[in-house]
Amino acid sequence: MSLLVIRILRLAQKEFLAxxxxxxxxLVLIVPPLIQLIVFSYAATFxxxxxxxxxxxEDPGLFSRQLLARFSGSKNFHxxxxxxxxxxxxxxxxxxxxLLVVHLRSTFSRDLLAGRQGSxxxxxxxxxxxxxxxxxxxxxxxxxxxxxDFVTEHGLTPPIxxxxxxxxxxxxxxxxxxxxxxxxxxxxxxxxxLVTALSVAxxxxxxxxxxLLVTPLRPFDIIMGxxxxxxxxxxxxxxxxxxxxxxxxxxxxxxxxLALYLGILLFILSGLGVGLMISSVVKTQQQGLLGAFLFLxxxxxxxxxxxxxxxxxxxxxxxxxxxxxxxxxxVLRSVFLQGAxxxxxxxxxxxxxxxxxxxxxxAAHFFRKKIE
Amino acid sequence: MAVAEQKNSPAISVSHLVRTFxxxxxxxxxxxxxxxxxxxxxITGLIGPDGAGKxxxxxxxxxxxxxxxxxxxxxxxxxxxxxxxxxxxxxxxPQKFGLYEDLTVGENLDLHADLHGVPVERRSExxxxxxxxxxxxxxxxxxxxxxSGGMKQKLGVACSLVHAPPLLLLDEPTxxxxxxxxxxxxxxxxTQVRNQGTTLLVSTAYMDEASRFDRVVILYNGHVLxxxxxxxxxxxxxGHVFWVNVPDIAARRLEPLLSQVPxxxxxxxxxxxxxxxxxxxxxxxxxxxxxxxxxxxxDPRFExxxxxxxGQEQGSKGRRSFSPERLGWQNKKRGLLDGGVxxxxxxxxxxxxxxSFCAVDHLTFxxxxxxxxxxxxxxGAGKxxxFRMLSGLLLPTSGxxxxxxxxxxxxxxxxxxxxxxxxxxxxxxxxxxxxxxxLTFFTSAYGMTGKRQxxxxxxxxxxxxxxxxxxESAGLLPLGFRQRLALAASLAHEPSxLLLDEPTxxxxxxxxxxxxxxxSQLSLWGISVLVTTHFMTEAEYCDxxxxxxxxxxxxxxxxxxxxxxxxxxxxxNPSLEEAFIALLExxxxxxxxxx
Numbered sequence: 001m002s003l004l005v006i007r008i009l010r011l012a013q014k015e016f017l018a019x020x021x022x023x024x025x026x027l028v029l030i031v032p033p034l035i036q037l038i039v040f041s042y043a044a045t046f047x048x049x050x051x052x053x054x055x056x057x058e059d060p061g062l063f064s065r066q067l068l069a070r071f072s073g074s075k076n077f078h079x080x081x082x083x084x085x086x087x088x089x090x091x092x093x094x095x096x097x098x099l100l101v102v103h104l105r106s107t108f109s110r111d112l113l114a115g116r117q118g119s120x121x122x123x124x125x126x127x128x129x130x131x132x133x134x135x136x137x138x139x140x141x142x143x144x145x146x147x148x149d150f151v152t153e154h155g156l157t158p159p160i161x162x163x164x165x166x167x168x169x170x171x172x173x174x175x176x177x178x179x180x181x182x183x184x185x186x187x188x189x190x191x192x193x194l195v196t197a198l199s200v201a202x203x204x205x206x207x208x209x210x211x212l213l214v215t216p217l218r219p220f221d222i223i224m225g226x227x228x229x230x231x232x233x234x235x236x237x238x239x240x241x242x243x244x245x246x247x248x249x250x251x252x253x254x255x256x257x258l259a260l261y262l263g264i265l266l267f268i269l270s271g272l273g274v275g276l277m278i279s280s281v282v283k284t285q286q287q288g289l290l291g292a293f294l295f296l297x298x299x300x301x302x303x304x305x306x307x308x309x310x311x312x313x314x315x316x317x318x319x320x321x322x323x324x325x326x327x328x329x330x331v332l333r334s335v336f337l338q339g340a341x342x343x344x345x346x347x348x349x350x351x352x353x354x355x356x357x358x359x360x361x362x363a364a365h366f367f368r369k370k371i372e
Numbered sequence: 373m374a375v376a377e378q379k380n381s382p383a384i385s386v387s388h389l390v391r392t393f394x395x396x397x398x399x400x401x402x403x404x405x406x407x408x409x410x411x412x413x414x415i416t417g418l419i420g421p422d423g424a425g426k427x428x429x430x431x432x433x434x435x436x437x438x439x440x441x442x443x444x445x446x447x448x449x450x451x452x453x454x455x456x457x458x459x460x461x462x463x464x465x466p467q468k469f470g471l472y473e474d475l476t477v478g479e480n481l482d483l484h485a486d487l488h489g490v491p492v493e494r495r496s497e498x499x500x501x502x503x504x505x506x507x508x509x510x511x512x513x514x515x516x517x518x519x520s521g522g523m524k525q526k527l528g529v530a531c532s533l534v535h536a537p538p539l540l541l542l543d544e545p546t547x548x549x550x551x552x553x554x555x556x557x558x559x560x561x562x563t564q565v566r567n568q569g570t571t572l573l574v575s576t577a578y579m580d581e582a583s584r585f586d587r588v589v590i591l592y593n594g595h596v597l598x599x600x601x602x603x604x605x606x607x608x609x610x611g612h613v614f615w616v617n618v619p620d621i622a623a624r625r626l627e628p629l630l631s632q633v634p635x636x637x638x639x640x641x642x643x644x645x646x647x648x649x650x651x652x653x654x655x656x657x658x659x660x661x662x663x664x665x666x667x668x669x670x671d672p673r674f675e676x677x678x679x680x681x682x683g684q685e686q687g688s689k690g691r692r693s694f695s696p697e698r699l700g701w702q703n704k705k706r707g708l709l710d711g712g713v714x715x716x717x718x719x720x721x722x723x724x725x726x727x728s729f730c731a732v733d734h735l736t737f738x739x740x741x742x743x744x745x746x747x748x749x750x751x752g753a754g755k756x757x758x759f760r761m762l763s764g765l766l767l768p769t770s771g772x773x774x775x776x777x778x779x780x781x782x783x784x785x786x787x788x789x790x791x792x793x794x795x796x797x798x799x800x801x802x803x804x805x806x807x808x809x810x811l812t813f814f815t816s817a818y819g820m821t822g823k824r825q826x827x828x829x830x831x832x833x834x835x836x837x838x839x840x841x842x843x844e845s846a847g848l849l850p851l852g853f854r855q856r857l858a859l860a861a862s863l864a865h866e867p868s869x870l871l872l873d874e875p876t877x878x879x880x881x882x883x884x885x886x887x888x889x890x891x892s893q894l895s896l897w898g899i900s901v902l903v904t905t906h907f908m909t910e911a912e913y914c915d916x917x918x919x920x921x922x923x924x925x926x927x928x929x930x931x932x933x934x935x936x937x938x939x940x941x942x943x944x945n946p947s948l949e950e951a952f953i954a955l956l957e958x959x960x961x962x963x964x965x966x967x
Contacts, residue, residue: 003819010816014802014809021804021845207800211861214763214794215817 007217011225015199019229029195029233033187037241040183041249046175048134050078053100054092057082061109063150067120070142071102077138089123099125100135112150169337177252180245181332182305185267188238189299189325192268193292195230196275201288219367223360227272234268235261245336254339262342263331266352270324273359280366299323304330327351381448383539383571384410384433389442391428402428403439404594410573411587415565418575419582419678420591421880422851426575427467429591430543433573434464447539460488463532463540467547473517477508477527480516481534488535502530505560521751522553529560533570540564542574546581547877550750550906551949552956558584579881580909580949582674590678598681602674609672609680611653612637615645618658618665624892626662631889633658637683638676640885641892642912649676651683675881675909682882715774716741716869716900717762722771724757731757733923734771739869742898744891746905746914750956754923755904756873762902763794763871776868790818793867797874799858803847807838807857810846811864818865828864836860852883859890870894872903876910888913908949919952921959 020026057064071077080098083089092098103121111118122139126132151158170177203209212222245251278291303325309317320326327348334340391403402425410416418426431437433446435455444451449458471480485495503509506526525545532540546554564570582588582602590597598605618626627641630648635656638649650656655667717739724732732754739745749755760766773780775788801810811829833839836856841849846857876884895901911917912931919927927934931948938951
């Protein structure tokens with residue numbers, strides 16, 4: 001084995017020891033990511049469960065009861081109470097006791113029997129627009145199936161062009177399938193940034209960085225020594241997170257594991273590169289931590305993790321091209337849900353590799369600049 | 373409110389104070405049954421090496437830490453229960469004084485005046501003497517962060533005096549401050565005591581500051597080793613101090629030999645002789661092989677008194693058995709280095725600019741093979757910049773820099789690096805790694821592998837007596853051992869030049885002696901040592917000294933030559949510190965004088 005390789009391995013070994021011999025930093029690296037994965041995966045969901053609602057039924061007839069039974073029978077809805085006046089409705093919504101009030105006029109059953117259109121009024125709390133939209137979809141679905149059943153039971157003419165919806169890759173549109181792969185990316189980024197963003201700053205605070213620079217080691221060796229532990233720790237944690245996603249949250253892993261791990265490797269590379277770049281310009285660990293968060297927050301928001309990039313203004317869409325997480329999310333979701341292989345993802349791999357290499361070169365440049 | 377005590381009662385009285393800390397190494401008794409008193413209107417010094425318990429004691433007195441046992445009374449208050457009341461009557465300046473670096477000098481003063489409720493209309497009356505005394509008036513609108521280390525300390529003192537407290541607690545105000553600023557600071561404090569009747573309790577690790585105090589309390593390992601006025605303490609050691617000269621044995625070789633002689637408590641090589649402190653009042657009987665030894669009685673210093681007290685308490689236990697034979701490891705390998713080249717380091721017209729500021733200005737000197745060369749200067753004189761250029765951490769703007777005859781600025785820098793050993797004042801070690809892991813890493817960085825590396829580590833661990841600590845994390849070692857490990861790490865790759873940046877800051881006198889003995893030994897084998905230090909007593913160990921001021925060389929020569937240059941009628945036999953201050957003042961006068 002050549003001397004250079006041995007030196008780099010020794011450097012990496014030292015980094016490992018520095019990270020793992022200290023009980024606190026060991027805990028910080030392992031426990032919070034796993035807790036976050038579990039908490040986020042349960043908490044961060046767009047699905048609505050047990051929506052509190054009230055009923056204002058002025059119709060004494062049969063059909064209103066049939067329709068309302070479909071609400072109370074759904075596990076997504078939870079009937080809080082029945083009300084009899086508009087004032088009651090107002091206070092329930094205002095106090096956030098219910099998100100929805102279903103209002104049926106006294107003529108509802110009579111109209112339906114007479115072959116006329118019956119109308120259902122859904123009063124929704126619009127203060128949380130996203131929730132309101134999803135809720136509206138649920139209400140429409142219930143009313144739609146009621147309509148369809150009513151039409152077949154009573155031998156009426158069905159609508160002329162019914163829509164048949166099929167959601168590919170996520171047939172039940174479970175938002176967890178969408179979110180959990182995203183969390184894999186998010187946590188991998190946090191880990192690879194933290195491992196490196198603080199490491200040079202810590203050495204600078206302890207004075208060991210000067211001690212490193214006076215040895216025959218070159219900036220390249222130092223950087224290699226610093227990224228190897230990041231790779232190993234990042235890979236192990238990403239694997240743990242993926243296992244939890246597949247076996248605990250039952251997110252299907254349809255694509256090739258090779259395509260997934262190629263993505264993970266390149267993504268960790270870019271995360272480590274950015275972390276080292278931050279690390280090489282800051283003076284203290286505190287600044288390093290701030291720098292890491294300054295990068296982390298926008299890169300999550302502008303990644304398509306929660307809101308689609310296609311909805312963003314043009315300029316910001318262009319900005320997201322610099323964000324490695326953006327590409328990694330594409331890789332994750334394609335491999336997990338769509339069953340993609342290496343071939344379709346080449347562009348994303350290339351982008352992440354590019355960001356990684358450029359940031360590492362910059363980091364090495366800033367190291368050297370400290371001397372001149 | 374009335375300060376609840378009698379006129380003649382002491383300002384501070386401490387009885388049987390105990391404070392323990394839990395650490396991964398077990399329970400540490402930072403203060404172990406400490407009792408003493410401080411009379412009003414005096415300067416009392418709390419002298420002791422690092423880790424003696426000085427800071428803990430001052431924090432308890434300031435009412436910001438509770439003791440585990442015993443009692444303290446300060447101006448009639450109990451700091452444990454009456455902290456807030458007490459704090460209105462005292463000023464406390466911790467080791468890292470909380471100056472706001474992005475506020476100006478004036479704003480810092482205002483802030484402290486606000487905190488202590490000094491009425492706005494009386495401020496100018498309060499500030500005037502403080503600013504005059506500290507010579508900070510011209511800098512009122514300068515940012516505190518842009519002041520030199522010494523000026524920052526002065527501003528810290530001014531801020532703690534802003535509410536004119538009758539009692540001031542200062543924690544190591546002179547640490548890391550150059551001799552000139554140090555002297556100024558003492559003048560400020562003495563004036564305050566004499567004119568205002570303020571009572572001062574000041575901690576310090578510098579033994580040579582003892583003469584500044586009316587009374588001293590010597591703290592060692594959490595207990596009081598001695599107490600009294602400095603001249604009384606010194607008179608105890610009178611008659612115990614001698615110099616020894618043995619023909620044919622150089623002081624540097626003699627010192628470790630003498631330190632092993634029974635009855636010798638302390639031995640320090642100085643110029644051509646060795647100073648010893650003897651257990652008895654007659655010189656100890658010297659062994660046969662020191663034929664023709666001459667001894668002469670000497671005037672004691674405070675450090676001698678400390679060493680005697682320590683020696684009487686400890687006997688010879690706890691001291692490192694330093695036998696030169698054990699140093700044989702080096703001889704067999706180092707067949708006196710790259711023969712031919714006489715000068716290890718050659719610096720010619722070395723210059724470094726930072727923007728328009730010239731930190732090092734056409735510096736020229738050289739360090740001979742096997743020489744111990746000291747680089748001295750006030751804070752900001754350019755020592756650190758020179759040092760960083762030598763170690764390759766900074767590129768010179770212009771000039772020539774040769775190491776072992778090879779041009780550093782040319783190719784092969786990383787080849788030259790293995791000839792250099794570098795030890796910084798922070799004892800830069802990986803604190804999470806064990807002793808062996810640190811040594812393994814540093815030797816690997818210099819390209820050692822396999823059996824050679826393992827043998828070398830074992831050898832060096834044995835030499836520095838680190839074997840029992842092998843598997844301890846470096847961060848948990850006592851300070852003296854951390855220093856030893858840092859030196860071991862910088863030597864492990866067998867460099868021919870050793871660069872030491874304030875290598876003994878904060879370690880106790882015992883560890884310092886031992887350190888210098890090792891360094892002397894290394895120089896005898898032909899390793900060249902370049903060292904910066906603030907301790908003028910340490911400069912005595914050097915073969916030659918360079919004194920820098922404002923980036924230029926002010927004086928160059930052996931310690932006795934430097935002393936000779938500062939000899940005047942008023943001061944016929946100046947100490948190195950006095951010589952240093954005199955030289956800097958000459959320079960300042962020359963610069964201020966019109967051309």
